[in-house]
Amino acid sequence: MKRLLPRIRRLLAAPSALTWHLFPAAWAIAASVAFYLAALLVTPGIAVRILAAQEGSPNSSSLTSLPASAPLTAEEQQKETEARFPYIIPCEFHPAEEDFADGDSISITSVRGDRKHIEPGGAYLVEGTYQLNSAAKAGLALSLASNTPTPTPASAGQRIRVARGTGNFALEANMSAEGDFHVSFYIPHGPDRDGRSRRWVDSGGGVYFREVLSLAEEEAEFPYEVPCRFEISTDDALSSDRIGITAVRENRKQILVEGTYQLKSVAKATLALILTTPNDTPALSGQHIRVTRGTGHFALRANLSGVGNYRVSFYDPSVGYTVHIIER
Numbered sequence: 001m002k003r004l005l006p007r008i009r010r011l012l013a014a015p016s017a018l019t020w021h022l023f024p025a026a027w028a029i030a031a032s033v034a035f036y037l038a039a040l041l042v043t044p045g046i047a048v049r050i051l052a053a054q055e056g057s058p059n060s061s062s063l064t065s066l067p068a069s070a071p072l073t074a075e076e077q078q079k080e081t082e083a084r085f086p087y088i089i090p091c092e093f094h095p096a097e098e099d100f101a102d103g104d105s106i107s108i109t110s111v112r113g114d115r116k117h118i119e120p121g122g123a124y125l126v127e128g129t130y131q132l133n134s135a136a137k138a139g140l141a142l143s144l145a146s147n148t149p150t151p152t153p154a155s156a157g158q159r160i161r162v163a164r165g166t167g168n169f170a171l172e173a174n175m176s177a178e179g180d181f182h183v184s185f186y187i188p189h190g191p192d193r194d195g196r197s198r199r200w201v202d203s204g205g206g207v208y209f210r211e212v213l214s215l216a217e218e219e220a221e222f223p224y225e226v227p228c229r230f231e232i233s234t235d236d237a238l239s240s241d242r243i244g245i246t247a248v249r250e251n252r253k254q255i256l257v258e259g260t261y262q263l264k265s266v267a268k269a270t271l272a273l274i275l276t277t278p279n280d281t282p283a284l285s286g287q288h289i290r291v292t293r294g295t296g297h298f299a300l301r302a303n304l305s306g307v308g309n310y311r312v313s314f315y316d317p318s319v320g321y322t323v324h325i326i327e328r
Helices: 004-013 015-023 023-042 046-051 074-083 215-221
Strands: 089-093 105-113 123-146 160-173 179-187 202-211 228-232 242-250 253-275 286-303 310-315 318-325
Touching: 015 228, 046 215, 074 123, 089 105, 089 318, 105 179, 105 202, 123 202, 179 286, 202 286, 228 242, 242 310, 253 318, 286 310
Parallel strands: none
Antiparallel strands: 089 202, 105 123, 123 160, 123 179, 179 202, 228 318, 242 253, 253 286, 253 310, 310 318
């Protein structure tokens, strides 16, 4: 008994030791609770996600504000773009410069797609720069001038609003039909008589573009060279405009005509490859292009159908300078 009393006094003097000896389970529970609370204080985002993911959690409906994820870096954004649009598509550009107001311009620097070529069913990303000085604000849109009367539906990212000044753009669009893509300004119009504002109606200038095949791609797609002679319409002999055809190729289904042009008589026109005998064959993408005053080269294609000769002509909107293609 004498030995026991001093031991009891020491335990009473140190209650933590008494608790440890008498209640070991309580200490274990206290340590677990303390660790959990510390984890909540240090990593609240992890705890919120764990609770929100638990099925049937009574608090899951009230946990609506999760920590925002970190924004993508420039390198990560570039990798994401390349994953969605892996193909760089070489194109030639035809700016409708006469439609731009003084000080306005659009320059396309890159055309990418989820397919190797610009064709219906594909999705495309067009990047570039703009300069807007003629208006306080405008719309900038990637549009498809299709050969069908039904307007093509707009998709997210196909148009943006821009303010006076310079900047970069990245526009996306799906190609739902045959036609030509262009990036254009759309200047807000004044209000109607009833006071409602009309927007996105007046084109403020734009840039048309089309794919350019490499020589190897052209020879692979159009393996047969067609010997031809070319005749200029008599009425066009004194015209200041010119069309020169340098090559005619075909693949049993389509014909490809390449050459150069010079347009002086008007500010802009359409250059088209047409079969002289009328037919109901729908126009192809690349069967006509929009050109502006100056010189350039072209590559036009059409379906091989019907009877007759093909010709390349300017339209403004009436038929202008024409070169007839006659197979030898």
